[in-house]
Amino acid sequence: MIDLYGMGSPNVVKIYLALEEMGLPYKAIPIDVFGGAQFKAEFTKLNPSAKVPVIVDHEGPGGRPYTVFESGAILIYLADKTGQFLPRDGVARYDALQWMMVQMTGVGPMFGQFVHFTRFAPKGNDYAVDRYRTQVRRVLDVLEQRLAAAPWLGGQEYSIADMATFPWARGVGLFLGKAAEQDYPKLMSWVAAIASRPAVVRALAAVDDVRSRTTAFDKAAPDMLDKIFGRGAHAAA
Template sequence: MITVYAASSPNVVKILLALEEMELAYEVKPVDVLAGAQFEPDFRKLSPNAKVPVIVDHADAQQEPVTVFESAAILLYLANKTGSFLQRDEASRLEELQWLMIQVSSIGPMFGQFMHFYRFAPSGNDYATARYRTQVVLLLDLLEARLAHSSWVGGADYGIVDMATFPWARSFLNLFGSNEEENYPKLREWVTRIADRPATARANAATEALARQMTAPQDSQPENLDRVFGRGVYALQSSGPAG
């Protein structure tokens, strides 16, 4: 049995997709991030950076449970454990790893920062919003170009790279989509292909169940939001350059 510490957020959806595709037994432990549950000392023992997702694999009763944090590390752990959803030959695996790194180093952070300034920051951040919007568009263009030459973002077969990329691409196509239906045809077709998979439907149901247990942004205590976003009294000073 695998325990997944989870919120209803894109980085967690990646893991739910993998667990469902790999048909692994799991239980979900909700971590209410907008109520500050990720900062509890017991959770930080599992997740030093105080973020979900985290898994604890209790599969081997003879061994200590295995704890893994960071979504890409979890996906690689699950792919190695099951021998599935990651290419076996070295050249294809290297190709997949590069696209996995693009997801965790660029797509997640840039899309996340855009969403922060677009949705959560006070007004007056036009520079930041425009900068991150440009980064998002460049990355969506990159994915569109990739899918013109490859069936899947990771390579020839559906795998953990597509699971990592799908939750972010799906929400940004929805957000950017209303005026631009004709844009990103390959990316839209790829999103539909993944959305139509039975395992994706099961992961969506698990995400919706989690969402019902999370504090919504509008219901969050202002102090908790400040802590999550590192602002107000939680904005840290160091000896580094001042803003």
């Protein structure tokens, strides 16, 4: 049994996708991030960086419980544990890993900052909004070109690179406006193909459930948002 600590954010959605695709039994343990649960000692014992997702695999290496944090590390761990969705060796393994790293270092951070500055920053911060919109567009162009050359990000097979990237890519219309989807036809058909997988349908239903059990971002207390975003009384000197 695997415990999944999380809420409904894209980094956590990746892990729901992997657990459902791999057929691993798991228990979802809601962490109320917008209520500040990630800062409690019982959680930082699991992840000193105070972020979700985290998994605890009760049948880890050597048959002992093992804790993994960082969504990319969790995806590799689960793929290696089950022998699924990441080739064991050869160039196919590194193709999938490098495309997964494009998500970890490009798609996730750039979308994350774009959403932060459009949704949470005081109005008028045009420099940051323009910078991160441009970076989001740049990395989406890279994905579009990749998917013109190969059916899946890693190449010929659906892999953890696709699972990592789907949670933000499906939000292109939501975050950039519906018309933006027309700029990425290959990416949008890839999103549709993934969304129709039975494991993905199950995963997204489980995500809806955890969302209903955690505080929504627009219901967070103002001081908690300041703490999470490191601003106001919580800004570093």
